[in-house]
Amino acid sequence: MSPVAMGDRMDVPLAPSLTRRAFLKSAAIAGVAGGYLGGAHLSLKDDRWTPNRSFWVSRGREPVSAPLRGGREADVAIIGGGVTGLSTAIHVLLRSPGLEVVLVEAEYAGYGATGRSGGVLGEGTEMGTPPGTGDNVAHVIDLIDRFGIGCDLERAPVAQLDPYRYAAGLKRGAEGLGASVREGSRVRAIEDGAPVVVRGDGFVLRAPKVVVATNGYTPKLGVAASRIFPVHTAAAVTVPVPREILRKLPDRIHEMTSDEMYMWGRKAPGQRVLVGAGARYFYGDGLYHRGDAFLFPALHRFLARCFPALASYPFQHTWTGPMGCTADQEPIIGTAGRTDNVLYCGGYTGHGLAMGTKAGSILAGMLHGEAPPAWMLRPTLDLPGEPLRYIGVNMIINLMNLGLYSMARHE
């Protein structure tokens, strides 16, 4: 029998002790497994974009203009065919007819956050109603009436529309004023200087002033990369729902999922219900959502919990996409480049449909020497690089989902 007393049995090796090699091996396996699980939304050096599979696009595609090829010069170059870019083109030409305005869009008008939104028009921003944003909805409706845009606009009780067709209508409006809107023209680099050189797939565009209106896609162009970041969110549309059930639903859905986060929604064309929720930042300002088998079941569970009558009506269309956010969830405007000849605006945090349209008129004013609202020029937190950005942004989102953190509203 061992001379060692029973009380010390923990000190007796029960098996050959772990070698350094075995320990390192197990630590490496644990690290890889932890890294995979921790980085479920991690996709390094992924240049892909999540396709637009929104309900709005599924209802039929609008005609697409020819891509830009070769060299081109313009008075104003606009990058991005969402509401901000198209509204900028319109307002520049309303102020200065005859200017050479060229707008380049990587995919098609309304491809980004514009065409994936719920189509609900709201005043102000995510965090309140800063000065000059109380008439955002009227501004949108004025443009729709002015250019005769067919986009299923409902003015009351809730102002809402088909955002993809709204973007397509703005495109036609801009073209009618003389803008050259080129779709399928993806920008790869912006070279500072006078003029600014915009290099893309098969084209070089030179202009003394460039407007970057790409919202969540902006950091990938190297503009406002520490101020604007893409956050992916999700939306879904149910199968047709009987009218008697629809009548009992609120016209605008706003159900808190925590003290800070919420599920938004509306009634959609075809007797459907459209809802959206969720937020997730992907590593490296990632723009591609690989899909998430848990996301939409969770969204439907929450929908059914809020509105039990909808429990037996599954989602027919589901989609995701990035929206531009800032650290304080308010849009920003600014200039970049040595001579401040690159203008940018973005970070609407899900409230860009009306605010982005208004931002277009503000950007057009800046191009004509006017000062933007002071609140849009405010300094914002400079986000760190990766991996701290991934950790920090998603940690804040997680805390918001848990109801443990909320941001002060700017009323």
Add this chain to the structure above:
Amino acid sequence: MSDRAGGEARRLPPEPRAMAPRIAACVLGVLSLGLFFVPLVAPLLQAGTLVFVLRAAWRGALDLPSVLVGTGGAAVGFLLFLALEFVWIV
């Protein structure tokens, strides 16, 4: 049992275990649980905690409470992390 000299058998006094591994296991367990909402960091910390606790326990450097705090914190923290990533997303 008798000793080498053939005298009366006697029980050796237990050697006091070092406190450092026990404190480290408890701290890691608490951190694994408390920081479950920090992406990337949480699963690495939880995996590291498990490796540390199991290895230290294997070598006899831990007592039962510190093993329970370490492994329990890591396991519960990991479950909460998974729930936050995949279930608690809406």
